[in-house]
Amino acid sequence: MDAKEIIARRVAQEFKDGDAVNLGIGLPTMVPNFVEEGVELQLQSENGFMGIGPEPDEAHVDMDLVNAGGIPVTVVPGAAFFDSAASFGIIRGGHLDATVLGALQVDEEGNLANWMIPGKLVPGMGGAMDLVGGAKRVIVAMTHTAKGSPKILKKCTLPLTAAKKVSRIVTEMGVMDVTPQGLLLIEYNPEYTVEQIQAATEAKLTVSSQLKKMF
Amino acid sequence: MDAKEIIARRVAQEFKDGDAVNLGIGLPTMVPNFVEEGVELQLQSENGFMGIGPEPDEAHVDMDLVNAGGIPVTVVPGAAFFDSAASFGIIRGGHLDATVLGALQVDEEGNLANWMIPGKLVPGMGGAMDLVGGAKRVIVAMTHTAKGSPKILKKCTLPLTAAKKVSRIVTEMGVMDVTPQGLLLIEYNPEYTVEQIQAATEAKLTVSSQLKKMF
């Protein structure tokens, strides 16, 4: 099981039946493959619908029906189409149970940076600022480090996507909650020791008294 | 021809084909009966649609389709239904070419009062404040006096519906425009003399050099 699959599998456990969720581009879109039997998520596509279904086979590609990454999808029975103002009313208004996004950096205060590297890469925030600012829970799903460098920092150095909004961080090494006292390691991947996880993390990790294995 | 019909006939001349118009309850709803051949108005019902059609006969009454006065109506081909926010987006956003409303009082500055008589009658403003504030043109359509008392005043004494928004006043006696210099009488009903019209009006009327007959 590669890192991405570990992360997606673990994030999939965060949800209960009926949760309304927006999944960021990339790794987060793998999450629905791993939700348990009986849990049906209401997946939002911020470009304008609730009820994302599986990707279509080539014969059923419909370019009027793409997700926020521009990739053709389908909708499940009971979907709903709407415009961008309604879509972000859902997001900003706190009607999503959770959003799952990747990050360039996240820090011990729950700050998140994932939309630009000044002078280098400026793709824009798209819907990320609204999603992080508006969803009831913000789950960061990412590999623990980037080319060996920590992404979980004491303080983000890149321009923020939103301040103090991250609830939980899921990586291939473990699961960390953002608390008023900083980051709390609540689960770990038994392939790593707590010391190894801390070594890959710039922020100080407090180890939960109920620490358990991710799997 | 009674006073109301005179007024409605004259107001009907204000429009060109395709104009989007909201007609207040009462007298204004008579206007469409008098628009000339070839002029089709887009009539808004602020409770949620464009394209009001004629009243249905009894067999076709549908209580899901009522106008803002709660009276069953029909819709024309090419109508559109929407919610109250969209409806007042149209109104407040300046997308109506005109609104036609009655008034308790109107004054020489274009102020309008038509929603309450303190301590006596307080029906509420409904959509009137938005309509008067938002429409491109506000046409007051009313009888010139109330039981002999002037309704066209130097200054409204009742709480305002909106300040300085009235464009034109149409009564059974004449047609007056609100200008920076006060009220300009541009048309008169030949059944009255200009002196009689002024006598029935508290505000000073300036007589247009192009004064003409209403009919």
Place this chain on the structure above:
Amino acid sequence: MDKQISIEEAVAQVKDGMTVMIGGFLACGSPHRIIDALVQKGVKDLTIIANDTGFIDKGIGKLVVNGQVKKVVATHIGTNKETGRLMNEGKMEVVLVPQGTLAEQIRAAGAGLGGVLTPIGIGTPVAEGKDQLVIDGKTYLLEKPVKADIALIAGTKVDVKGNVFYREATQNFNPLMATAADLVIVEAGEVVEAGGIDPHLVMTPGLFVDYIVKA
């Protein structure tokens, strides 16, 4: 995730003293069965937010007549003499709001916005005691978001996921209220399976709806 409940379960959610939004426009598009059950149950001291107070024998008016309402926030009360009488006798508080403003205030609450900046009401009693902002040379009133403990709405057709289709003019405030309350109950003219409503015709996405009651 079955959202269907009985009428008894529905009215049990409404407790004395709660703030309750009720959809409809002059009783068109109101949840009549729930209103009748609330009258029967006798829950009291309610604050009602609605376009109007209907009629003495129809719609929201029944709650007013039955003395169950402490306060009304509405745009128009003229069709229910009892509302005016209780207001004038000081037995019920009435706050009158321009219709477009009330629609936006409810929308703002649902969409996570801090308020509404509207030109409507400037120079009228509506502006009294409220902050005004000058933006690019034009003056706007700051109107605060309006939310409720419960929204009671009515839909023509509702699927089991809570997606709602409103027919003709029954939409009005219903879709807005569905976004702005802690708990949302829809009275359904018809309940259908997921997929039973064309996703283009869904006017309230199911994620906003907590419970469904058959009308």
Place this chain on the structure above:
Amino acid sequence: MDKQISIEEAVAQVKDGMTVMIGGFLACGSPHRIIDALVQKGVKDLTIIANDTGFIDKGIGKLVVNGQVKKVVATHIGTNKETGRLMNEGKMEVVLVPQGTLAEQIRAAGAGLGGVLTPIGIGTPVAEGKDQLVIDGKTYLLEKPVKADIALIAGTKVDVKGNVFYREATQNFNPLMATAADLVIVEAGEVVEAGGIDPHLVMTPGLFVDYIVKA
């Protein structure tokens, strides 16, 4: 009141230096035929307001690649490398806006509101230089309305009155932009008679649309 014009007449409306809104999300729901004609015509110094700048060979991106754009207001430019290059070389101004904010700014302009009070962007570069208001203890950014000289939108089905139906995810910014420009041109996948669209499926009422061009 025939709103249908030729593609030549449509692009003739777009003049050098104009501010132009263009609908679509990653080229889904964009007016492709009008864009291509604008590229051919070579109109220049445009300010483009759109969700994104599409791709180098598809959608709005073609105008960027062809050097016709002076300034872009968008939420995301990552799918068109040319936008980033021109920005970094100082040859084109780019203003990045959170997606929900841009949607509300356009809606506010169309709905006659003075601005948008949003919590999104606080603590990020988006907030720099903008007014902040504290309302009931929470801080909001004041984002100004966004309007344009022309909106170029795309609809799946349009009736001769200008009523527009958007299929699936093609809605996105199109209905918002239709409310916020001095002139609105819709590129119609199909043009039908008045009454050819179910009034419940009209997502842009015809009064917003000035001209129709067949795709």
